[in-house]
Amino acid sequence: MARPFYITTPIYYVNDAPHIGHAYTTVNCDAVARWHRLLGDDVFFLTGTDEHGLKIQRAAEAVGLTPLEMADRTSERFVEAWRELDISNDDFIRTSEPRHYTAVQEFLGRIRDNGHIELDSYEGMYCVSCEDYYTEAQAPDGMCPIHHRPLETLAEENYFFRLSRFEQPLLDWYEAHPDFVQPVTKRNEALGFIKQGLQDISITRTSIDWGVPVPWDDRHVFYVWYDALINYATAAGFGTDPERFERLWPVVQHVIGKEIIRFHCVWWPAMLMAAGLEPPKEVHVHGWLLVGGEKMSKTKLNHIAPSELVADFGVDPYRYHFLRDVAFGNDGDFSYEGMVQRYNTDLANNLGNLLSRVATVVGKKSGGVGPAPSPDSPLAAVAAAVYADAADAWERIVPSEALEATWRLIRETNAHLEVNEPWKAEPGPEDDAVLGDALEVLRIVAILASPAMPATAREIWSRIGLPGAPEDQRLPEAAVWGGYPGGLPVEKGDPLFPRMNPS
């Protein structure tokens, strides 16, 4: 049976419309999922929406909707955004679904049965107007930062998760699993947090209705984070399909933004341990997409919706840009000018033009029939090295490196053409070999680039006359030099990526 590969995006909170930051995470996961499908893995790629909590309840009240109606609206926008971006998720989970309620109640019930959830009292500084608690860091002067009124000290009976008991188990887990959190700087951050000591966390609320009911005490609902994290287990079949869950857990790999490290790298593994389950295999942390050097936010009005850029660049160039331009793990500063530049350089000039020039010369010198490559072409070694590097980078979830490696092959091929000048040579076996080499590179590039640009890869594939589609190929065999059979019709067609005006 194929190796299971389970990858997740965070579930996105439905108080915000999809922007390029959400899309960044999702496209990265999608490309990795597609890569693993090429490897023949049994891929399960999950995304979805997080819908409970006070913010949604209030936002719904403000416009006269039920919380679920409110969530329906925004959740649908995420579904549409991912459809537009050619995201190949195998499931889309919503925390308002019955299957999730089942899983959450089972999961937290198990933790309670294991003695790690207990009733206790939470005391904090409370603002009546906000109906919310503030920490000392948030309100050092004891005044509500929003209403500027004195906070009251209030105690509430809540159920607590005994997170403090998992300090040592977590440290042991990190010790035994050096790759648990990547990159290592984020791992240090999580570790530092654990080492400073962990406090128990109140995980239920009585002041909210919009949440998963606590099965053993109907006055409470679970605090939103506590139900949200469990989505990863829900979708894997926890509580509903034990056999499936057995297969998908704990091979799961989470991809998250750096703002939610604590939840995924501390709370979540502790919760799993408390429930008698294993922590996830790996958590991959990426940075933020900045605009003008600043984080996107509603108040700064610097949100960019993916569709705005897709309208100008197209879906595949959009995907390519964010996969290639930002080193995974670092913050990346987005600029429209930079995107145009990379589009022109990488896509129009290097890749698009390579296909274009090869197709033209094949038309002139080989009668439009693509010749087979030479078995001992110097490009064969380049292709092999590039494949090794790309495969390694995809495995580590560093798409920028995988694509950088792939483009190395494109550049080498342009140079190879320059040296051999097939457009000058007399038609014949030698000329055919040079053109065949270039076509073979295009075949391999189509496969290697298909996780990033699925539609483009299919287009290249069909223009060089190959039957089927790049997605149907199986790695690593399909990347071996010599797969292009020759004797296939090569079609020039319109430019894949018309150059854009830099201004």
Next chain:
RNA sequence: GGCGGCGUAGCUCAGUUGGUUAGAGCACUCGGCUCAUAAUCGAGUUGUCGCCGGUUCAAAUCCGGCCGCCGCUACCA
């Protein structure tokens, strides 16, 4: 305050068991080519490797100090 990280060509960055002339891509300059989307190919320019001091035959790479920047420091979806 505590813990952690960063500061390398105009830009984005790579570069740890310390060792020949410090690298890549982009940008720029010159040249070639004209099959190709004024694309492509080749050559080349630019760096006190934040500053000061130390260890060493030898440091971007180790140690100390300093300057500048940043992240985390719990119930923010």
